[in-house]
Amino acid sequence: MPPRSGGGTVSADGDLPAVVAGAGPVGLAAALALRRLGHEVIVLEAEPRERPRAGSRAIYVHGATLRLLEGVSPGLGHAMAERGVVWSGKRTFWKGRQIYGRHYAPPAPGRLPHFTSLPQVVSDRLLLDACEAMRVQIAWSTPLRSLTADRDGVTVLGAGREWRARYVVGADGARSAVRQAIGVSLSGPRPRNAYVVVDVADDPSHPLPCERVFHYLHPGVGHRNVLLVPFAGGWRVDLQCRVDDDLDHLATPDGVRSWLVEVLLPGHSLDVTWVSTYRFLQVVAERFTDEHRRVLLAGEAAHLFAPFGARGMNSGIADAVAAARAIHLALQEGDPQSRRRVIDGLSGDRRASALYNRDAAGKALRHMQASDPWIRVTRAVAARLARRSCRVGAWMDSAPYGPRRGRVGMTSAKY
Ligand SMILES: Cc1cc2nc3c(=O)[nH]c(=O)nc-3n(C[C@H](O)[C@H](O)[C@H](O)COP(=O)(O)OP(=O)(O)OC[C@H]3O[C@@H](n4cnc5c(N)ncnc54)[C@H](O)[C@@H]3O)c2cc1C
Incomplete structure (x- = not known):
């Protein structure tokens, strides 16, 4: 009405x-x-x-959210989709080696995509x-x-x-x-682990593929987990810190550059537009x-x-x-x-x-933090099997975001 x-x-x-x-x-x-x-x-x-x-x-705005917004204000969901990007794929690495990859078909023109990133x-x-x-x-x-x-x-x-x-x-x-x-x-x-969250501007001279990338135990950053998410205009990079990490150092301009250079393509600019540290409640x-x-x-x-x-x-x-x-x-x-x-x-x-x-x-946090030995073993075995089983690879890829199915409006977790 x-x-x-x-x-x-x-x-x-x-x-x-x-x-x-x-x-x-x-x-x-x-x-x-x-x-x-x-x-x-x-x-x-x-x-x-x-x-x-x-x-x-x-x-990350879900397709369900775009549809809700389109319903309350016609044109709003489409306007958000037009300003955002839809990734062409996603990849997951274990200790620097790719264990899963998937490409997406581009969204159908004129229809709301299944997500947008802006x-x-x-x-x-x-x-x-x-x-x-x-x-x-x-x-x-x-x-x-x-x-x-x-x-x-x-x-x-x-x-x-x-x-x-x-x-x-x-x-x-x-x-x-x-x-x-x-x-x-x-x-x-109130989990104890903290994250350093950094925005990096796109570098047109060294464009990165528009893919969401998750690294388990990245060898270049002392085997910490790293998530790279493209959005319109840049990249969001989340570094999962250890409980005893010196956040004040990891989040300083020099500290950020020291680990960021290891996770971006060689030569990509380190034009950092935002740095923050979070303990997620x-x-x-x-x-x-x-x-x-x-x-x-x-x-x-x-x-x-x-x-x-x-x-x-x-x-x-x-x-x-x-x-x-x-x-x-x-x-x-x-x-x-x-x-x-x-x-x-x-x-x-x-x-x-x-x-x-x-x-x-x-559940996603526990999987990523892996302080439970059982989770550590499960992840290590799955990382090994992922080379042979696409299903196991897909599980390793999706586990850092938690279960996806559920009640209406609870957001299907899918980066
Ligand atoms: C690093 C990070 C990454 C995130 N990534 C995602 C993501 O990818 N997807 C996602 O869905 N969510 C994400 N979130 C969460 C998302 O940012 C928040 O859920 C969202 O901003 C909450 O919106 P809100 O309107 O409830 O609160 P807010 O955005 O905090 O807005 C509250 C408003 O109320 C105003 N206000 C406060 N007190 C009063 C008062 N007394 N009277 C009047 N006004 C008042 C404030 O000024 C503010 O404008 C992320 C959050 C963080 C920190």
């Missing part, structure tokens, strides 16, 4: 149907989905409009353009400070102003003020809603996963679209119990997806 020209529905008592906290990809997707369903929405964003957002971050700053910009085209109101430099939910709606305070809404979507990221206001905490493992909110079923958490406000398998933004956008649909259905329900059931159904389903994704990302 297209949005109404005047900005959509507002209830008879003047309450907004929804306030969204956070103009990250998840908050913007929630706002688009609400507008598409005909509802007025205001997005409160803590930062100013022209904020710098560094790094490639969520580069810097998050570009997808954020396209989401913002789509929001502006659909006249979503965004209050920049307006952090949500507090909220109070009751059985009829939510009162939101931010930057000296107050809003009253029927529902709030908390998409305000990992340190979510919304999550804190409803008294929900995140729980789950594996945590999920205890609940995705409040006691009155008026607040819904989405994206990193609700869950944090290791990025292997690209589950973060992809599942966050699925949360956002599901939250918008649940709000749309609940707004049409006259009976309070039915409204609660709609919100409970949605939040329970998205939490189950988040737990699945957390476990799948955890």
